[in-house]
Amino acid sequence: MLLDVIAVALWAMLPAYVPNNAAVLAGGGRPIDGGRVLGGARLLGDGKTWRGAIVGTLVGAAVALVLNAVVVSARGFLGVELPRFPPAAIVGLPAGAILGDIAASFLKRRSGRERGASFPVLDQLDFVAGALVAVYLIAPGWAAATFTPAVIATVVVLTPLLHLATNVIGYQLGVKAEPW
Numbered sequence: 001m002l003l004d005v006i007a008v009a010l011w012a013m014l015p016a017y018v019p020n021n022a023a024v025l026a027g028g029g030r031p032i033d034g035g036r037v038l039g040g041a042r043l044l045g046d047g048k049t050w051r052g053a054i055v056g057t058l059v060g061a062a063v064a065l066v067l068n069a070v071v072v073s074a075r076g077f078l079g080v081e082l083p084r085f086p087p088a089a090i091v092g093l094p095a096g097a098i099l100g101d102i103a104a105s106f107l108k109r110r111s112g113r114e115r116g117a118s119f120p121v122l123d124q125l126d127f128v129a130g131a132l133v134a135v136y137l138i139a140p141g142w143a144a145a146t147f148t149p150a151v152i153a154t155v156v157v158l159t160p161l162l163h164l165a166t167n168v169i170g171y172q173l174g175v176k177a178e179p180w
């Protein structure tokens with residue numbers, strides 16, 4: 001039962017987990033804020049680029065399409081009622097994750113944190129909050145059926161652990177500047 005909830009949580013969030021990691025690999029080029037400043041600090045900073053946001057969203061959507069293609073076999077193999085992503089979730093989960101990360105950078109700059117500074121809890125859950133808000137807005141029926149309170153609780157507990165693990169790996173590989 002708990003394993004079922006964990007499987008659903010990881011499956012449903014995968015299209016939201018991948019975008020920010022893809023953005024780290026793809027990032028660079030023009031910053032989204034175009035260098036604009038607000039109250040003495042950058043609006044978002046050089047760490048949020050158009051290329052990172054667009055490639056990240058596309059890679060997340062591609063992950064959702066791949067999961068849809070294998071969902072029937074995965075259900076049979078795991079014996080778990082894994083969700084299929086409707087079009088609104090294929091776009092909403094990755095776009096929401098990217099927007100959540102961008103919103104977090106906005107808050108980091110407003111609170112005087114430089115690019116790359118850590119902001120515990122926000123760093124680990126910004127993209128989860130963004131993805132959940134996005135799917136609840138654009139695919140409310142699917143979101144309510146998929147992200148039940150038990151699944152959300154599992155996501156909130158597991159995500160910081162997974163996030164930390166992938167960022168430490170990215171840092172060790174030299175593709176990420178800080179391990180958070």
Ligand code: CTP
Pocket residue numbers: 020023024025026027028044045046047048049050051052053098101105108114115116117180
């Ligand atoms: N990145 C990007 N575009 C995004 C998100 C991330 O180009 N929308 C790339 C940037 O090269 C960024 C790296 O991924 O430096 C790491 O992402 P993140 O840790 O989110 O950014 P930080 O540089 O730490 O900046 P911030 O303090 O604003 O989070």
Ligand code: MG
Pocket residue numbers: 116117178180
């Ligand atoms: Mg960072």
